[in-house]
Amino acid sequence: MRIDILIDQGYVSTNMAVRIDQVELPDTIELLDADPRAGWLDLTVRFGKSADESEIALYKIITPRHAGVGSTYTAIVEANDQEESYEVHFGGMETHPGDRVILQAYDRDGYLILTHTARPVIDVMTAQSGLIEYAGCYAEVLECKPADEYGTYPEPSGAGFEDEDPTAGSRTGDLEWTVPDVSPARVIAYDLYYADGESILRGEARVNRIGDGEQFKFRLTNVPQNAEYVAVVPLLTQNGEYLYADPF
Amino acid sequence: MPGKQYSTEFELFGVNGDSIPLNILSMGQNFARIEIPQPGAYMLVVRLVSGGVTQDEDYGRFTIAGPQLVNFYIFGTDQVIGDLNIRTSSNPNINWTSVQGDGFVRYTIEHIQTCFSVGSNTWLITGPSYCSREEGNFVAHATQAEIDTHLNDIKIDTWADGELGGTLWFYWFGDSGVIDDYRLVVVDRNGTVHSNVCMIDKPDKYEFHNGHAFT
Numbered sequence: 001m002r003i004d005i006l007i008d009q010g011y012v013s014t015n016m017a018v019r020i021d022q023v024e025l026p027d028t029i030e031l032l033d034a035d036p037r038a039g040w041l042d043l044t045v046r047f048g049k050s051a052d053e054s055e056i057a058l059y060k061i062i063t064p065r066h067a068g069v070g071s072t073y074t075a076i077v078e079a080n081d082q083e084e085s086y087e088v089h090f091g092g093m094e095t096h097p098g099d100r101v102i103l104q105a106y107d108r109d110g111y112l113i114l115t116h117t118a119r120p121v122i123d124v125m126t127a128q129s130g131l132i133e134y135a136g137c138y139a140e141v142l143e144c145k146p147a148d149e150y151g152t153y154p155e156p157s158g159a160g161f162e163d164e165d166p167t168a169g170s171r172t173g174d175l176e177w178t179v180p181d182v183s184p185a186r187v188i189a190y191d192l193y194y195a196d197g198e199s200i201l202r203g204e205a206r207v208n209r210i211g212d213g214e215q216f217k218f219r220l221t222n223v224p225q226n227a228e229y230v231a232v233v234p235l236l237t238q239n240g241e242y243l244y245a246d247p248f
Numbered sequence: 249m250p251g252k253q254y255s256t257e258f259e260l261f262g263v264n265g266d267s268i269p270l271n272i273l274s275m276g277q278n279f280a281r282i283e284i285p286q287p288g289a290y291m292l293v294v295r296l297v298s299g300g301v302t303q304d305e306d307y308g309r310f311t312i313a314g315p316q317l318v319n320f321y322i323f324g325t326d327q328v329i330g331d332l333n334i335r336t337s338s339n340p341n342i343n344w345t346s347v348q349g350d351g352f353v354r355y356t357i358e359h360i361q362t363c364f365s366v367g368s369n370t371w372l373i374t375g376p377s378y379c380s381r382e383e384g385n386f387v388a389h390a391t392q393a394e395i396d397t398h399l400n401d402i403k404i405d406t407w408a409d410g411e412l413g414g415t416l417w418f419y420w421f422g423d424s425g426v427i428d429d430y431r432l433v434v435v436d437r438n439g440t441v442h443s444n445v446c447m448i449d450k451p452d453k454y455e456f457h458n459g460h461a462f463t
Contacts, residue, residue: 001432001433001434001435002432002433002434002435003430003431003432003433004430004431004433004441005430006430006431011431013435013439017435020434057323057349057350057351057352058321058352058387060385060387074384074385075384075385076319076321076385076387078349078354079350106321106323106387108350108351109323109351110321110323110324110351110352110387110388110389112387
């Protein structure tokens with residue numbers, strides 16, 4: 001789709017154009033967080049080749065724009081035939097509930113391709129020793145985002161975890177449940193913690209969500225041996241405000 | 249603190265907690281301009297002091313970025329634009345290096361974060377606002393047309409059964425006085441116009457809504 005201008009000589013095409021036809025973007029995208037603190041990322045983005053790689057000149061990665069150690073939150077990756085996959089290390093930055101990373105592309109003429117893909121940020125928070133203080137500025141971040149209490153969060157149905165690791169004392173598997181309808185609020189993330197019968201052992205991750213999918217699934221690995229439960233704090237948004245619910 | 253005389257004290261700390269000498273350039277009732285010695289991560293502590301006693305204290309953390317690589321990907325010509333001029337308000341001619349890519353040339357500068365202007369005597373360079381606080385990489389086009397426009401943003405709200413609806417923002421370069429009209433068209437890869445979506449008046453923001461079908 002392009003905008004033309006009319007001058008004395010007639011219509012003249014401009015470079016104001018976007019690709020509106022379907023161009024496949026990479027479907028294998030990994031977001032890795034090497035910072036174990038809640039509220040902070042040490043972000044690396046990896047992605048594979050597009051099925052339409054020959055159409056693409058540049059990939060553009062857009063990360064959450066919050067204050068951070070660096071101040072550049074986008075990266076351009078030049079498509080090339082030598083690489084099997086691409087990797088960009090962004091380094092340290094803050095993260096907030098609902099954050100996502102967006103992958104866009106420019107075609108061989110330098111025009112932005114309208115289709116884009118997004119992945120939710122997973123904030124590793126294994127250094128979190130207890131429940132986050134949601135109503136305060138819990139992390140030493142530059143931009144404070146305290147949350148209000150949501151009230152009674154409906155018990156999710158179909159919650160389950162099946163240990164797939166045959167090694168004694170070691171547990172690995174998918175944790176999943178059906179996300180309840182909480183409209184007009186929306187669940188934007190789940191904070192996962194390991195707990196024994198009495199207290200929180202440590203945090204695991206903030207798993208952000210994109211869209212309104214009904215099923216939540218997250219793979220747990222290296223489950224602490226003394227963990228008896230996974231405590232889950234739902235994070236919601238309504239009217240632009242963050243809300244948190246009691247753990248289930 | 250009504251009725252109290254107070255002074256404001258600043259203390260600067262580095263990432264290791266070391267106190268760093270601070271140069272205060274100027275200070276008013278509710279502001280201060282300070283000089284940071286070099287790029288890095290800092291914590292600034294501000295204290296309100298009255299009668300030699302600290303009455304209140306607050307702090308903030310911030311980072312001063314150093315020079316960084318800024319890339320300009322310019323499409324439209326595979327040739328290096330020899331007279332490409334990248335400048336800031338304080339530096340009229342920033343040195344750049346170039347690498348030829350597939351359909352574009354990447355120009356790289358090393359500079360602190362700021363806003364840039366990009367131009368040439370032989371090419372019209374059209375692109376977004378080149379402010380590196382938000383972006384470290386810019387995609388632009390080189391053209392030798394007299395007039396050109398640049399897409400600022402586009403949002404497609406509905407796109408089903410051949411129906412297109414959304415909002416787009418754009419601006420133009422050159423002498424807009426010679427432009428009589430704009431039209432939005434759908435073209436194929438060869439540049440052939442297949443559908444005249446709509447005419448556009450000459451505002452810098454244009455909204456188009458449901459019902460502009462294209463195939």
